[in-house]
Each structure stands twice: as C-alpha cells, then as structure tokens.
Amino acid sequence: MPPRNLDRLTRVYGPATWDVYERLDESLNPQGPDWLHELAGRYLQPGDVVLDAGCRDAEHLIRLVRANQITGVGVDPVGIHIERARSAVDAAGLADRITVDQRVMHELPYDEGHFDFVWCRDVLEQVDDLDGALGEVARVMKPMARLLVYTTFATHLLDGRDAEMMRRHIGNVEGNLEVGHVEAAFRRADLRIERKDAIGTEWREYAEERTQPGSRALLRLSRLRRQRDDIIAGHGQDIYDHIEANLHWEIFQFLGKLLPVVYVLTRP
Template sequence: MEPGQLEALVATYGPDTWRIYDHLDVSLDPTGPDELFDIAADLIRPGDVVLDAGCRDASHLIELCRRHEINGIGVDPAPAHVEGATVAVTAAGLTSRVTLHQAMLEEAPVASGSVDLVWCRDVLEQVADLPSVLRGAARVLRPGGAMVVFTVVDNGLTDADRELLTHHRGVVTANLDPARLMAAYAAAGLLLEETIEIGTRWREYAEERTRPVSRKLLQLARLRRQRAQLTTTYGADALAHVEANLHWELWQFLGLTLPVVHVLWRERYPD
C-alpha cells in the first residue's frame, strides 16, 4: 500500500464523511419558480399593462392578473399556444382584461410605448433573432417601463456539451452567451439594473417534490443503452434532440449553465 493510502481509506470511511452526506440530505428550503412573481411585484402598479412575451398557455399572465389589478397582453407565435391561452383566459374570466396575439413580439400589433412591464420567461434562449425580439420589447415599453427576463446562460459548458446542445430544437445555443445577451440588451436601449442568480434553487425545489431530473437521468441511461434501436425507429435527428433535452436540467444542477433573472429598464427609444 502506498504511503498515506491507509490514512486516506480510514478518512474515506470515517464518521466525518458520513456526516457530510447526512448534512447534504437536509433541504435548504429552496424557492420555486413563483419567486419570479415576487420579483415582478415590485415593478407593478394597479392599472398597469403587462405584456407576456412568449405567453404559451397564458398561465403566467393569468396569475399576474389575479395577483394585481392589471391588464394583460399575451404574445406567442405558435397557433396551438394561442388557442390554449384563449381557452385558459376564458375559463379564468379574464377576457375583458387580457388580449392575445399570435405573432412574433417584434411584429405584434401593440402600440409603441403602451406597456408598463414586459414579462419574458424561458423565451430568449429559444428565439432565432435575439436583437429583433429585444428591440420589439423596447418598442412597446413606455420610457421608464421595466422588463423582467428569466433565462439560462452558459456557465462552463464544454465544447462537447455545446455540440450536443446544437441538436436541441428549442434552443439557440448562441443566445446562452452572456456577452451576446448583454450587448443585445444595450443595443435595444434596455438598461440592466439587477441580475439575480437563481442557480439550482428552482431545480432543487422541483426535485424535492416530483424528482423530474431523476427520471430524466434514467431516461438518458436507457437512451444510451438502446441508441441503435431508437435511431432506427425514430431517426438520428429526433434522438439527438431528446438526448440534448435530457441534459438541460442536469447541466443546471452541475452549474454548467446558470439560470438568471435580469431586471431591465427602458430609458430611450433606439436610434
């Protein structure tokens, strides 16, 4: 046995090691995604107009209307999303307060300077033309209006990770570049006031309740064991997308990508 190896083995299986594991079994009571509503609350006043960019099923916009005396605008380019949002808004009894548009944000029929807050969650990492979307957000905001963005940025992905991510059909890899994102904000006339690092909090919150990442790790293991069969059945492109997607939350847990909230203000119209 090499010198020091016995001491290392004793330490490895000693009581301090197991105390650390016991310590790590205790929840840190992480906040969940509703934290974003709390962040936005400080920026909303009664009577404001809030635009949800990429509103999907309008669940966030409906919740904002329930929490605040506001009027809402939902914008989403996907017909299925707008159809679902229409049903949800009607069911919530909010048709008099919420307007929905099937459009890209930069093309939406919303008057310039008519919006007090733009809510933008899980969108910027998915848009093909990041500068245009941010210019669209800046256009509809009144001077002094705010924008709340939740997105994910690259925090140490390897070249192999980035190559895998290029196969994710819902993510534009370049938009995870923090420098590119900051430059696009500035070019649109949006001033960054605050960056709130969410880190692993929301993922811990979900994992402690329903264990979605544990399930995805199992799915990833099964995918790798059946790669040839699945490729034959579904095609290489579809399988590569699923493999990349199964890494999405895992990378966040490992700190290789970083979920963040950006609070921005609209000061001027772009030249």
C-alpha cells in the first residue's frame, strides 16, 4: 500500500517546487542603502549647509560633504562617537568643512533657518524627546529645506513576544517603533511628509547577497544563547538582553516584522 500522502509527497518533490527554489536563487537586483545618498543628492546644491542629526562616527556626513560640495555639522550625544567622528573628519582632510559637536537633537545651538538640509539616518528609534527633537530640527531648517529621515517601524507581524524582546533593546525608546506615534510627532513639529518610501526587505537582500550580515547575526545569536549564563555573569543581564534583541533587528527586517522607511519632510 502506498502512503496516504503520496500525492502530497510527489508534489513536494516534483518539478514545480524545485522550479520555484531555482527562481529564488536568482537576485532580484535589490536597491541598496547607497540609494539614500542618491536621494539626498537630489536636494543638495553646492554651498549648502547640512546637519547630520545623530551622526555617530560621521561616516555618512563625510560621504555627503565629499559628494556634494557642501559643508556640514554633525551632532551626537555619545562622547565616544564624537571622538571617532572628529578623528574620521581629520583623517578625511575635511576639518575645514565639517564640525562635529557632542549635543542632542532637541538642543541645537544654531539660529532659525540655519540649515539647507537635515540628514537623520537610523536615529529616531533612539530619540527620547521626539517632540523636542523634531521641533528643534524644524526650527533650524530654512523654509525650503528638506529633512531626510530613515527609521524603522514595527509591523503587525511583530507579535507580543517579539515586541517584549525588542523592549529589552537598550538603545530604542518605547513608542518610537510605532508609525502612528512618529508621524503624529512630525505633524506636531509642523513637518509635512513630501515623500515616503517603504524599503521593505530590499536593503537586507542587497547586503545578504554581498556580505551575509544576517547569517552572521544568526550565528552570533546561537553562540550568545549557548553561553548565556557565562555572559550574564560577566557582563550583566541588561547587556545579554540587549544583544539578543539587537541580533534580531536585521532578521526581523527580513521577516517583515520590522519595516525600514524613508521620509522626505518639509516645512509647509
């Protein structure tokens, strides 16, 4: 007697299934994160003054300044980032065109209408005073200036346990992964959405096809969990929990539980 599920097994191992797998081994030529620089370039003119809000080590600010004949200011509250940013700016020979300051977005020592463009990449997730930060950024923007935001939101696929784990991410601020919360803050700061692009999984596909960071994150996650007690004893529960959550970030983007989104905002 053949097994009762022979039809299903035959379908599973038949050519229709394998054809699809073969198709999935071919790249869909996803767009990569360089697109964000291309997008910024469309709004920049030589001589413009740009703010990088949450500049970290100034990697992106240096690239923007080099590519667009502009000058820039980077702010970040974390001392080690500012030290690295200053070294990177010096090493790039751009100290006359880039200044970096240890500051928060919600206290910017610049006059109203000082900047032609604001770059804010992967920062809003961590901003504790979202209203203060966006209000202050809007204040220092020229009337025709653009604010480019790249940030990540939770989707309906991020279930209760996932969300609970993400709350143990030390960097993120509760609520800032909610699209409604962030877009309401844009409105309160009088910032109008001119353009909104959901990046979806494309940047992840792009990176995975080249350097496999998702695979590396999973490998690290397995090793983290297998050394759980030791790592907690040596480094603390908070660090263990944070790293566990952070190693899910890219994977959740792949799975559509987290959605990266790009906005271009103006002052109406």
